[in-house]
Amino acid sequence: MSDERTEFDFTQRSAEEQASLLQHTWCDNCQQADLGMTDPQEYEQFGLRFVEGRCKACGEAVFTELSDDEF
Ligand SMILES: [Zn+2]
Numbered sequence: 068m069s070d071e072r073t074e075f076d077f078t079q080r081s082a083e084e085q086a087s088l089l090q091h092t093w094c095d096n097c098q099q100a101d102l103g104m105t106d107p108q109e110y111e112q113f114g115l116r117f118v119e120g121r122c123k124a125c126g127e128a129v130f131t132e133l134s135d136d137e138f
Contacts, residue, residue, distance in 0.1 A: 070113060077109040077118060088118050088131060096127040104129050 077085065085107075092104050104120030111117070116133040 073111045075109040077107045092129045092131055094122040094125065094127065094129050096125050097122060
């Protein structure tokens, strides 16, 4: 398994998927779900696919791990 980070183009996803992924977040800093994120970056690392962005509420980094059926 590689720990190299492979970037993907988040904007290649459908508008519905993008909207859903940007809305359904968990922020460790706020300890609250679905605050939303900005500046999404999609990448694959450790064999898992993530979308990373910034919490709309506090500006801290938030990550969403995508399950197999989402990519
Ligand atoms: Zn937050």
